[in-house]
Amino acid sequence: MTKANVELSIKGESIQSLYGYYLKDTFLVNRRYQRKLVWTLDEKRAFIDSVIKGYPVPLILLADIVSNDTRRLEIIDGMQRLNAIMSFIEQEFDVNGEHFNLDSIADTKLQMDEGRLVQKGSPMAREICANIARYQIPLSVFQEKGASHVDEVFRRLNANGRHLSKQELRQAGATSKFASVVRKISCSIRGDSSASDILNLSAMKNISITSKNLSYGINVDDVFWIKNNIITRESLRESNDEEIIADIVAWTSIGKSLRSSSDILNQLYGFETDDSDSTLAQQVEIAIQKINEDQVASNIQLVFDKLISILDASGKTFNALLFEKQQAKISRYFQIVYLTIFELVIEQGKDISNMAGLVKALNKSGDKVIKLSQGGGNWSAKEKQTAIEALEGPLRKYFAKSKTNDPTRQQWITRLENILMQSSTEQSLYDFKLGFHSLSKDAKFDKSLFSKIIKTLTAMANTMQGASGYCVVGIADTKRSAIAFQRKYGVEGTSYSNYWITGVDAEANEYHGGVDGYFTKVTQLIKAQPISERDKDCIARNITTVRYFDKTVIIFKIESGSVPSIYDRQYFVRHGSNIAEVPPEQFSNLFSRFPQVSQN
Known part of the structure; x- marks a missing residue:
């Protein structure tokens, strides 16, 4: 025995x-x-x-x-x-x-x-x-x-699948961040979320999905998916809602080239993979780590909130809003609408500017705009992306740039990596700094370095009209600098491309009581810089902190205006990584890059 x-x-x-x-x-x-x-x-x-x-x-x-x-x-x-x-x-x-x-x-x-x-x-x-x-x-x-x-x-x-649905088997015992995000969001939308994963059996009845004949728990007809006729009650029992969320999490985390199918879901959860696909679960895990698990959930929940506000404004269910006559099996239509709004709100940083117009544009869009093939099985990434682009066109006019600059939204994670990659070919628009304190013992905040960053940003803005320049603080551009930083603070940089993300956390904790104090100091210093009020406002509005894995970086951004940017009564331009003052005899050449100036 x-x-x-x-x-x-x-x-x-x-x-x-x-x-x-x-x-x-x-x-x-x-x-x-x-x-x-x-x-x-x-x-x-x-x-x-x-x-x-x-x-x-x-x-x-x-x-x-x-x-x-x-x-x-x-x-x-x-x-x-x-x-x-x-x-x-x-x-x-x-x-x-x-x-x-x-x-x-x-x-x-x-x-x-x-x-x-x-x-x-x-x-x-x-x-x-x-x-x-x-x-x-x-x-x-x-x-x-x-x-x-x-x-x-x-x-x-x-394992035989007779007791649990495929999705329940995927989620069963899964400890990955991907599974955690899917579980967390799904529970939040259904309404059966709990503060802890471990509950007494007696507490489960309070978050159970019940029929209207039971006086406790959550009435199944009140659950978002059922109330809006997106999936059936039986589909909810089989956790099809979690499959929808899993598709959304994967699509928004690791790119827009992922088809939807049962075997792709298996791979995302680390099941049934061969050598060629074994990295899919790893890819989504790393992507979520970069963005931060809580932020991924927050972004997805934010778009759900926007969608709910649209349905409230329409006075209709999702199914009734999209179709003249109620349709069955519309989870794919839901994904198209959801991902279109996600694209506009999260990735493009916009917000709804005309709710009535947006509701009108979505009305009967399932009949008129969204064209999807019928049936189950594989859902190609191309069909999904084509449908999203088709719907985004008529919806875009009802969104405008968000008035609130949310520094932790997902698009900045991707943009940070793009900045690091693009800087090798467009050096004049990118600059990187370890921090504002030298690596010597008890070094004071280097205000001259801060001023140099602002001067550099104005030089970037003078590249041409419509240019955007970035300076990222918390980045080592050489291995030597990364090693020196590690010796000083004991923090190993995270490598990406030819850079090492060291973050400002260690410096902020040692000298400013944390990142919040550090961030407050640099934002206050912008006000005293000898630049135009327009540039002060632009830099202050666009300064942002980004969490990359477990490190915080600060991104300064400037967007060129209709006239060249000035620093301390002088104009500067950037050639590669060098700054040069523009002499008076070159003013006409500088101003020629901003043709709208003649209209002012």
Whole structure:
């Protein structure tokens, strides 16, 4: 007999004993791998009816966990059944018009006497309830040997796919940032989110998806996906909503060339990959790390909020807004609308400027604008991107540049990498600095270096009308500088292209009490610089902090105006990485780069 067999305990436990465990919060639910409560009222009644009639029921699998000298039982398989038992005992539903008789067992009678339970409706005969309480539920209990052990048991138990849907199997026990973001957003949209992944079984009813016949939990008809006729109730039970979110997270994180299919989802979760595709899960993981997991979730939730505000303004469901007649299986149409708004709001930094016009443009767009092939299976990236571009055209006019400069939006992560890559061929518009303190001991803030950065930005703006220049602080442009920074602060730079992202965090923490204090100081210094009010406003509005992996960089940006930018009564231009003053005899050449000046 193997060690695993010795540690596996299989026995029968009475419902009365299980209810006692329940009252002591012995049963735990781990939402990392355990699916949501989805049994309908009919399914719960059918299970209790089987118990009443003495029919055999499936085995319940538990993991024996000891934490802080307290024994707890984590539910691996059987959460729906245990919930049905406990909720029937606690008067949440009836069977054949009769409720469990609270006088039948000591625990429920005590709770009734103390006012924690109230007998509802017609009580079931005490004899029947006593038989229910004595019914032996088959249990299999094994000793937990760590989270990965429990995850593997859960996966193997459901490997045939008959117990869980494909998406539930993908999410089961997944610890990647991708899985975490999908789980977090999906729960938020459904409304069944929880502060912790580990919950007592008794708490699950508050976030369960229920029918209108149950007085607790979340009414399935109120869930966003059902209320807007995007997917069916059965599809929600099968976690198809999470597949939609997974597609969106992948598309917005690792680019717009990813087709949608079951096997792509498997690869994103690290399943069923061959050598050529084995990096897909790694790609999305790295992309989310760059952006920051919370920011990815925040960006996606922000666009959902925008979409909800559009539906509220229209007074229609999503299905009714897009189609003259209600359509079935419109999850792909939802993705097109969602990703179009994501493109405009997150990637282009815009906001809705004309809600009424936007609603009108979206009205019947599923019939008139969005053209998609029918059927399931693979959904090509080309078809998806073509549909997004087609819809963006008529919607774009109802968006304008956002008045609030959100420094942590995702587009800056991609732009930072683009800046690093493009600087090798367009040096005049890019500059990089380690920080504003030298690497010597107790070095003071170098105001002259700050002034040089501002001067450099004005020189970049003078390249031509319409130019945008960047100076990024927190970047080492040589390996030598990165090593010197590491010796000073103990922080190793993250390499990208020919640069090392060192961040300003260490410098900010040592001299300014953190990044916020550091950022406040540099923004205040802009006001004292000898530049035009127009340039002060432009630089102040566009200065931004970006989290790249675990490091913060500060990006200064300037956009050229209709006239050349001036610094301390002088004009400068940039040639490569060098700044040169423009002599008076070259003023006409400089001003010729800004043809609109003659119109002012």
